[in-house]
Amino acid sequence: MLERFRARAAVHDRDNTFPDDDLAELRDAGYLAVLAPRELGGAGLGLVEASALQQRLAGAAPATALAVNMHLVWTGVAKVLADRGSDDLRFVQEGAAAGEVFAFGISEAGNDLVLFGSGTDAAPLPDGGYAFTGTKIFTSLAPVWTQLGLHGLDTTSDDGPRMVYAFVPRSEVQADRVVVRDDWDTLGMRGTQSRTTVLRDAVAPPDRVVRRLAPGPNPDPLVFGIFSVFELLLASVYTGIARRALDLAVAAAGTRTSKRTGKAYSQDPDIRWRIAGMALTYDALPPQLASLAHDVDVAADHGARWFSLLAGVKHRAVTAAKAIVDDAMLVAGGSSYFSANELSRLYRDVLAGLFHPSDPESAHSAVATAWLGPIED
Known part of the structure; x- marks a missing residue:
């Protein structure tokens, strides 16, 4: 498998295309769920094993490894929470085992606060969900992700400004609300297709809102x-x-x-x-x-x-x-x-x-x- 990935890596780099065949093989092999528990259909591995596997994958196809990395981050976070007694991201583990692809929507131009602040607006909805408006950059897996894990800032709630972490599903209903620009033409890591994602009242349903935290450093x-x-x-x-x-x-x-x-x-x-x-x-x-x-x-x-x-x-x-x-x-x-x-x-x-x-x-x-x-x- 790694040799096939290595052979294709040069093509994706030259043509500036996403490694769809690599992802298909990884999904079929159960790689998207290596960090999900066995009882939910995953491999039940830990971060030690996932780190070693990612090193091997990157040695064959760096862009494929970096793209998949962003999906594995969310499944790894789900594992960290589960290991500490929280099932708040159980849906991530179940989704990964079912073939869902989770993207990492945290990066924003000029936001050096990273996890401690956001230029994306998170507007609360009556049903408990949130509508996100803003621009995320370096969104790896742009052509294929099914769920975008992201954060935004709610400035309207009675309990003060809150950083909201949630997951926005990709669907036909959200087609006009989640716009992925075809703007990834870079020096290297071209296969990641980490395109800019524009959010226009993109909705995260109530059961996909996982945290509301005060801005700034937080021990959560x-x-x-x-x-x-x-x-x-x-x-x-x-x-x-x-x-x-x-x-x-x-x-x-x-x-x-x-x-x-x-x-x-x-x-x-x-x-x-x-x-x-x-x-x-x-x-x-x-x-x-x-x-x-x-x-x-x-x-x-x-x-x-x-x-x-x-x-x-x-x-x-x-x-x-x-x-x-x-x-x-x-x-x-x-x-x-x-x-x-x-x-x-x-x-x-x-x-x-x-x-x-x-x-x-x-x-x-x-x-x-x-x-x-x-x-x-």
Whole structure:
């Protein structure tokens, strides 16, 4: 399956198309429900296993892995809540097992508050549902999602402003209310088709409104679930890219021959030093992911350090992956500069990691606060 995905990845990158065949195979294999419990039709896996699987998938088809990641985030959040005694997202687990595709509608242009604020208006409806009006960006799985998990700000309720988390179904009834722009033409990760989604009074029914929270930092398990699963699975994707780049560099070193010495580049001290550096950087990533994913699975208590630990592992994975791909290009030589070379695609795909939360500034701020305390007024 992975080899088929790898063969198609170059086509989707070139043609700027969504990997429908990949998704169909993943759905048939039960991959969309790997984090749903067995009793609901899922595989019953934890985040440790899902992280390892996403690393493997990303090594074959980064865009497919990143797109599916956004669906797995919601199923992972459902697992985090269920493990802590809440069935508020049971419908997500059941839907994933039935083949539903959940998209992640959190990102908004210029919203550096991310989970703690929103420029999308959430208007309460008489039946308890909400109508959302606003624009979401980077909505992966745009051509195929069936449910959009999102947030918005309710400024009209008697109990003060409230962040509303809910799920908007895609249907013919909502066709004029959920408009997906065909605007995804990017440097890399082209297969994700993470298009802009415009909401015009898009309705989330009462049974799909899962939280109303005060704006700003919040200890609610839903917020922790979104942040922890997003950061861990995102870091897994870029760790998978790093591993693939390392493997390609090793292969290139074994097949390239020096005209100067007549030996394979794998015998060149400088090349050996470069690949060793890549491996030293890569080897640190999977254990970190496995450790933190395990701690989320077992509900370990890292207290206030959780956010710095999670932001840190995402930041390290993304920056390490970019550095490893850079070095792999140097090992492989000029051939990697051609579009047909897989490293050329990885070089573009890995750049997307810089734009996902937590960005470098946010990660450094979280870690500085964890170690030095908050900035004094």
